[in-house]
Amino acid sequence: MTAQNTAASPQNPRPESGGAEVSAPSEATTSNRPQPRQQQTAWVVAGNRTPFARSGGPYANTSVQELFTAALDGLVARTGIAGQRLGAVAGGAVLKQPKAFNLVREPVLGSALDPHTPGVDVQQACATGMETTSLIANKIRCGQIEVGIAGGVDSASDAPIVVGEGLRKVLLKLNRAKSPKDKLMALSKLRPADLAPVAPGVAEPRTGLSMGEHQAITTARWGITREAQDEIAANSHHNLAKTWDSGFFDDLVTPFRGVTKDTNLRPDTSAEKLAGLSPVFGKSLEAEATMTAGNSTPLTDGASAILIATEQWATEHKLPLLAEVVDTESAAVDFVDGEEGLLMAPAYAAPRLLARNGLTLQDIDLVEIHEAFASTVLTILAAWEDAEFCRDRLGLDEPVGALDRTRLNVHGSSLAAGHPFAATGTRIVATLSKELKARAVAQNRPVTGLISVCAAGGQGAVALLRAYPQS
Amino acid sequence: MSPSLPNVTSKIWPGTGPDDAYLGLVSQGPGRKVATTLGLPAPVELRRHDPARPTVSGPVVVLSPTSGARGPGETAATEADDLATHLLGRGLEVHRHGDDLRKVGAVVLCLTEVRTPSDLTAPALELGSVLRKLAPGGRVITVSRPATGVALGSAANLPASGDSQDYTAVSRNAARQGVVGFLRSAAQEMRGGATANGIVVADGVSVSAPSVAGSLDFLLSGRSAFVDGQFLVVGTDQGPADLAQVPQGEAPLSGRVVVVTGAARGIGEEIARLLHTQGAHVVPVDVPAAGQPLSTLANELETASLSLDVTAEDAGQRILEHCRSRYGRLDGIVHNAGITRDKMLANMDQAKFASVLAVNTEAPLRITEQLLADPMADGLRVVGLASTSGVAGNRGQTNYAASKAGVVGMVAGLAPILAARGGTANAVAPGFIETEMTAKIPLARRQVARRLNSLQQGGLPLDVAEAIAFLLSDSAAGISGQTLRVCGQNLVGA
Numbered sequence: 001m002t003a004q005n006t007a008a009s010p011q012n013p014r015p016e017s018g019g020a021e022v023s024a025p026s027e028a029t030t031s032n033r034p035q036p037r038q039q040q041t042a043w044v045v046a047g048n049r050t051p052f053a054r055s056g057g058p059y060a061n062t063s064v065q066e067l068f069t070a071a072l073d074g075l076v077a078r079t080g081i082a083g084q085r086l087g088a089v090a091g092g093a094v095l096k097q098p099k100a101f102n103l104v105r106e107p108v109l110g111s112a113l114d115p116h117t118p119g120v121d122v123q124q125a126c127a128t129g130m131e132t133t134s135l136i137a138n139k140i141r142c143g144q145i146e147v148g149i150a151g152g153v154d155s156a157s158d159a160p161i162v163v164g165e166g167l168r169k170v171l172l173k174l175n176r177a178k179s180p181k182d183k184l185m186a187l188s189k190l191r192p193a194d195l196a197p198v199a200p201g202v203a204e205p206r207t208g209l210s211m212g213e214h215q216a217i218t219t220a221r222w223g224i225t226r227e228a229q230d231e232i233a234a235n236s237h238h239n240l241a242k243t244w245d246s247g248f249f250d251d252l253v254t255p256f257r258g259v260t261k262d263t264n265l266r267p268d269t270s271a272e273k274l275a276g277l278s279p280v281f282g283k284s285l286e287a288e289a290t291m292t293a294g295n296s297t298p299l300t301d302g303a304s305a306i307l308i309a310t311e312q313w314a315t316e317h318k319l320p321l322l323a324e325v326v327d328t329e330s331a332a333v334d335f336v337d338g339e340e341g342l343l344m345a346p347a348y349a350a351p352r353l354l355a356r357n358g359l360t361l362q363d364i365d366l367v368e369i370h371e372a373f374a375s376t377v378l379t380i381l382a383a384w385e386d387a388e389f390c391r392d393r394l395g396l397d398e399p400v401g402a403l404d405r406t407r408l409n410v411h412g413s414s415l416a417a418g419h420p421f422a423a424t425g426t427r428i429v430a431t432l433s434k435e436l437k438a439r440a441v442a443q444n445r446p447v448t449g450l451i452s453v454c455a456a457g458g459q460g461a462v463a464l465l466r467a468y469p470q471s
Numbered sequence: 472m473s474p475s476l477p478n479v480t481s482k483i484w485p486g487t488g489p490d491d492a493y494l495g496l497v498s499q500g501p502g503r504k505v506a507t508t509l510g511l512p513a514p515v516e517l518r519r520h521d522p523a524r525p526t527v528s529g530p531v532v533v534l535s536p537t538s539g540a541r542g543p544g545e546t547a548a549t550e551a552d553d554l555a556t557h558l559l560g561r562g563l564e565v566h567r568h569g570d571d572l573r574k575v576g577a578v579v580l581c582l583t584e585v586r587t588p589s590d591l592t593a594p595a596l597e598l599g600s601v602l603r604k605l606a607p608g609g610r611v612i613t614v615s616r617p618a619t620g621v622a623l624g625s626a627a628n629l630p631a632s633g634d635s636q637d638y639t640a641v642s643r644n645a646a647r648q649g650v651v652g653f654l655r656s657a658a659q660e661m662r663g664g665a666t667a668n669g670i671v672v673a674d675g676v677s678v679s680a681p682s683v684a685g686s687l688d689f690l691l692s693g694r695s696a697f698v699d700g701q702f703l704v705v706g707t708d709q710g711p712a713d714l715a716q717v718p719q720g721e722a723p724l725s726g727r728v729v730v731v732t733g734a735a736r737g738i739g740e741e742i743a744r745l746l747h748t749q750g751a752h753v754v755p756v757d758v759p760a761a762g763q764p765l766s767t768l769a770n771e772l773e774t775a776s777l778s779l780d781v782t783a784e785d786a787g788q789r790i791l792e793h794c795r796s797r798y799g800r801l802d803g804i805v806h807n808a809g810i811t812r813d814k815m816l817a818n819m820d821q822a823k824f825a826s827v828l829a830v831n832t833e834a835p836l837r838i839t840e841q842l843l844a845d846p847m848a849d850g851l852r853v854v855g856l857a858s859t860s861g862v863a864g865n866r867g868q869t870n871y872a873a874s875k876a877g878v879v880g881m882v883a884g885l886a887p888i889l890a891a892r893g894g895t896a897n898a899v900a901p902g903f904i905e906t907e908m909t910a911k912i913p914l915a916r917r918q919v920a921r922r923l924n925s926l927q928q929g930g931l932p933l934d935v936a937e938a939i940a941f942l943l944s945d946s947a948a949g950i951s952g953q954t955l956r957v958c959g960q961n962l963v964g965a
Contacts, residue, residue: 070763077766080775080797112770247759250778254762318797 037143042136044465045319047430048075049304050256051077052418053263055156062257064093065100068153069107071303071423074254075149076112079307079319083113087145091152091305092122094421094456095159103153124400126372127453128152129304129425130328130461136308137325146313150429151305152422158301166194204456206336206347211343211359211456212373216282216291218341219375222382226290229374230274233295233415236371239414241267248411252430264298264418300418304426305431308379319435323433323449326464329353335458340393345460346452347383348393351400353462359448361400366449367407368428371414376454411435425453429465436467444469491905491921517664518608520693520937524751527691528606529576530564534594536585550678551581554614557684569601577610577691578602583678585615585646586639590743595653598667602821607663611654612690614670614678617704618648651702657702658960659925666690666926666960673706676949681710684765685946692940697902697934699925700960703950707890710948722750729852730754732781732834734810735761737906738856740768741932742805742939747772749940752798756781756790757808781808781834787841795847803852803943804842806878808833811908813867824870831856831874836881839896843888851889852943855882855898857954859961862900875900879954882939886952893952897942901960905929925961 050070053059059067068091072210091104093258100106105119124131129152136148137252161180161409164172173186219229243249279289281296307319314321331349333340346369354360369377384400385387391397411431414424432449440447449465491514496502498515518528535551551567557578558565569575572823578601580594580704594672605611621644650669658667670686672678690703691693728868733739743753752774757765759778769776777793779786794801809831812823835855842848860868861875878898883895902908903920909929912920921929938957941947 035745073770074762074766077776078778080769080773082773112773247780247783250759254758254766254778255760258765260760260762320796405699 010302022165029379031225040140040143042138042140042153042308042325043311043314043321044323044325044429044433045307045309045314045321046075046079047252047304047306047426047433048078049253049423049427049430050074050302051253051259051262052300052302052420052423052427054418055257055299055301057157057263057301058259059155060157062155062301063158064096064103064155064303065107065110066155067155067256067301067303068093068104068151068305069110070155070254070256071151072107072111072113072149074256075305077254077328078251079317081307081317082112083114086117086147086149087363088118088120088139088148089113089305090120090122090135090148090150091126092132093126093152093154094123094125094128095154095156096123096163104447119265123422123459124330124459124461125455126370126419126421126424126459127330127455128422128458129427129429130451130453130463131330131425133306133308133325133425133429133463134328134461137328140308140310147307147309149305149307151251151303151419151426153303154420154422154426155301156299156420164194164196166191170194178378193291204335204342210281212281212291212296214335214342215373215375215379216285216289217338218344218379219290219373220282220285220287221341222375222379224375224378224382226288226289226292226295227271228378229290229295230271230292232330232377233274234269234271236374236409236412236415236417237266237269238412239410240265240416243411248434252434262417264300265416269294286367291373291375295415297372297414297419298421302418302420302423302427304423304430306426306430321468322437323465323467326448326466327353327357328461328463330459330461332460333458340458341379342456342458343372343460344379344383345458346388346454346462347380347460349460350450350452351384351390351394351396353464354400354450357464359464361403361450363448364450365407365439365447366410366432367403368409368432368449368451369430370419370424370451370453371409372419372454374415377408380452380454425451425461426439428453429463432465433467437467440469477795491928493918493921499961507562512922512927514922515607515664517696517926517928517934518693519696519931519933523691526561526688526693527563527576527610527669528608529574530566530572531558531577531691532566532569532572532575532577532601533558533579533581534567534569534597535581536594550583550614553677553679554581554683554687555775557679557687560939561688569597569604572601572604574606575601575604575609576606577612578605579613580613581678582613582615582650583672585643587642588646588649591653598657602660605661605663605665605848607665608693608696609661609663609665610691611657611665611667612670613650613654613667613686614672614683614687616647616674617671618644618651620644621648621651628923642899654702655700655960661699661790661925663765664696664926665909666695667881668695668698668700669702669706671702671848673704676705676708680705680708680949681712681945682707682947682949685710685941685944685948686950688946689941694937696717696937697957697959698938698955699958701956703955706794706948706951708947711945720749721934723946724940725750727751727943728754728794729801729803729805729943730756730777730794730801731805731807732756732838734768735765738901738904738932738935739805739807740764742807742936743768743772745940746805746943747774749944751803751943754790754794754797781806781838782829784837785841786834790838791842791845791847799847801842801845801847802850803854804839805854805856805939806838807856808834809856809874811868811871811885813871815867816869819870827870828874828877831871832877832881833907834877839881839885843892844850849892849894851892851894853882853885853889853894853896854939854942855879855896857898859900859902859956862956863961882954890951895942895948897947897950897952898954899935899938899942900954900956900958901930901935902956902961903929904935904957905931920947924961926959929961930957930959 113387133152136150193402276296281291282289335342735757855878858875882896
């Protein structure tokens with residue numbers, strides 16, 4: 001039972017939905033009756049992440065558990081909640097060792113949190129952090145918990161290597177074999193080729209195409225130019241560099257293993273420098289290949305986490321209400337037969353979310369579109385401006401419309417920071433929440449932000465955050 | 472300097488010892504015999520505070536010029552009585568003579584009423600006669616009045632007393648300053664981890680003043696283990712009237728909100744830990760780049776960390792904001808953040824000189840000014856970190872010594888401003904302290920540096936922290952503008 005409910009009980013001794021109760025119980029039994037869960041507002045109150053590092057770099061010998069523990073401990077230290085029991089910690093990783101079935105619970109036990117805090121593993125590819133945010137926010141909104149942590153972690157340096165299918169089948173058979181003869185029989189089926197280990201791929205299982213190749217098709221379909229992509233990439237680096245220099249990340253990032261800044265960041269890059277890179281994706285397409293290592297995200301290691309709480313819990317713990325998690329939405333597209341681009345799902349999810357909340361894209365003060373590739377951002381924006389797409393695919397009479405680019409990824413995004421898959425969602429939620437709050441206070445009005453994250457499997461997750469000048 | 476001083480066998484006291492192999496070798500057993508026979512330094516592990524042990528190693532003897540038969544020194548007897556009364560109130564065994572005792576834990580010399588240098592003879596010799604009985608980790612403490620016109624700490628700033636036209640005042644001034652030379656020499660003769668320190672009580676302030684009692688408590692205890700040959704100057708009778716009723720060992724900083732800069736590592740980390748142990752809500756501050764160790768410390772202390780660069784223009788405001796939103800109060804700040812950029816002056820460049828001043832002196836100045844602009848800083852206790860380099864100078868450290876002497880000047884200048892707000896400003900000047908930083912000094916130099924003090928060993932970060940905790944506590948409310956050295960009576964610099 002939450003303190004909120006206890007406090008509210010004198011004013012509301014009987015649940016609204018208590019009609020099922022036939023006979024009015026005595027006062028004594030009333031107080032013992034389960035209290036109604038009250039709808040709450042879920043507030044982002046703090047965020048923390050490790051600096052992101054390119055794979056094979058400074059975190060090469062660090063496990064995802066260690067990375068996530070570091071993100072949790074930094075968040076706990078910044079908010080001063082060591083030793084406290086939280087309602088839940090939700091997290092996940094895309095690249096996950098089979099033995100790490102309790103990927104989140106283990107770091108919770110290793111962190112400064114009360115060990116009585118449960119951990120939940122969630123996974124929706126690159127949108128994992130968005131889904132953990134949604135999960136914790138919804139638990140709070142339903143009145144189930146008062147406070148929780150949402151996060152994500154990934155390390156391409158700590159990716160699982162598995163044995164081939166042939167060896168796996170032999171080993172399983174060997175395990176079942178009882179007699180020495182059966183064991184020998186099982187082993188005799190082994191062929192030298194079976195011994196080669198299998199590294200994880202980022203190819204879509206149903207198409208065999210890598211994410212980059214999929215996006216190259218979408219890029220070509222929308223006629224996105226190389227120049228536009230390089231401009232997005234250069235802006236990302238410049239904006240992120242400015243944000244680092246301003247000290248904005250002082251209370252959003254905690255250094256780890258001697259790394260104090262995102263190692264992928266290139267403050268001195270430019271559209272001209274990026275123009276010199278050779279394309280890496282879409283080279284087999286008829287159209288010009290435009291996607292390079294410079295306008296695509298590199299494999300990255302890192303972890304992030306945010307603290308979400310009710311207003312009462314935040315106030316009791318002297319933490320600011322940065323931004324309300326207003327609503328979230330997911331979408332998926334059928335990319336398998338090529339009907340839609342692999343990473344286009346957010347283009348469907350966001351208009352649904354906006355409509356449900358009575359908003360248009362133009363009502364949004366700040367927009368964060370995860371830069372899986374520079375062209376992902378550009379194809380989504382192009383689709384929203386396209387009357388045909390909006391009519392035929394989204395069923396809208398009017399196009400979603402153009403986005404004022406000064407509202408887009410104002411602190412840089414994944415092209416500069418890097419993209420440890422599951423950690424990206426809560427990286428964006430934390431950064432956007434702090435910026436929304438600063439603007440709300442400065443402009444003395446509510447300020448709304450939209451986050452869009454695409455994910456493997458033709459999926460996408462979007463979220464609406466809103467900050468208020470008060471509190 | 473008798474080799475036959477008894478009871479010098481080492482006593483290993485609990486607590487974290489320095490990583491000093493020589494100390495381990497000679498502090499006991501055959502190693503000790505070899506060292507003493509060869510006339511080598513023979514340090515022992517110091518007696519440090521342990522709540523499970525008595526605060527003093529044995530009975531306390533209170534001596535005064537009138538403890539012998541004397542004429543006009545009646546008040547001294549009374550003042551010695553006041554000191555004895557306080558010590559009795561602490562549950563200590565107190566004697567007025569050491570003759571019948573086999574072992575003595577501490578000797579307190581009340582010299583407040585010396586009128587002429589020869590008044591020092593009798594108490595000095597009486598102290599000498601009990602020194603052989605002084606237990607390991609024993610204490611000698613003088614209580615005296617300041618000579619005017621002589622810089623002792625900033626005791627020279629204390630108001631002159633009496634009629635300066637009166638020649639007897641000159642004689643008295645000589646006697647009073649004589650105490651300083653006497654005490655500092657006695658301190659160098661102490662053995663077995665014993666120390667000698669003085670309390671200088673401003674004219675017009677009673678020896679029963681809270682901070683005299685508080686200073687006695689501190690100097691007698693293991694909390695002052697590495698403070699040796701120093702004077703605590705009590706300038707006012709500020710402080711809680713019922714100090715005598717406050718049991719020692721209880722959290723003296725309970726409920727206070729204290730900011731510690733540079734808290735992620737080394738001495739700062741230990742300061743934060745000790746203040747937390749003493750009941751304070753610690754706000755550990757360090758640069759964003761030190762976020763990982765800072766987080767570990769904050770989580771250990773179950774407090775909220777604050778990542779900021781003390782040289783940032785708005786550092787003071789951000790500290791205020793953090794304290795206001797989380798605690799609604801601010802009681803103290805320890806300006807511990809500091810850097811070294813050693814270079815001989817001929818090779819010094821702009822960046823090395825300016826950055827050291829910016830972090831070590833300019834930042835504390837600016838932050839304190841910003842804090843004082845807020846009413847929340849009423850009663851603020853400021854503690855700066857000076858250094859023996861700032862007192863005596865150090866080759867290759869012109870920048871560092873300038874910055875640390877600057878801290879000495881800063882707290883002296885802040886004292887009257889803070890007095891008007893009910894607060895204090897003091898500094899602590901560490902000598903050779905065993906830290907990650909000093910561990911990087913080459914072995915031979917490090918071994919020499921360790922022995923260059925009366926205790927013949929490096930101090931621990933805890934020793935510095937203890938002095939700071941004392942200066943932040945109500946026990947030190949009457950002490951302001953001072954710089955207390957925590958250096959084991961480093962032979963470099965008076």
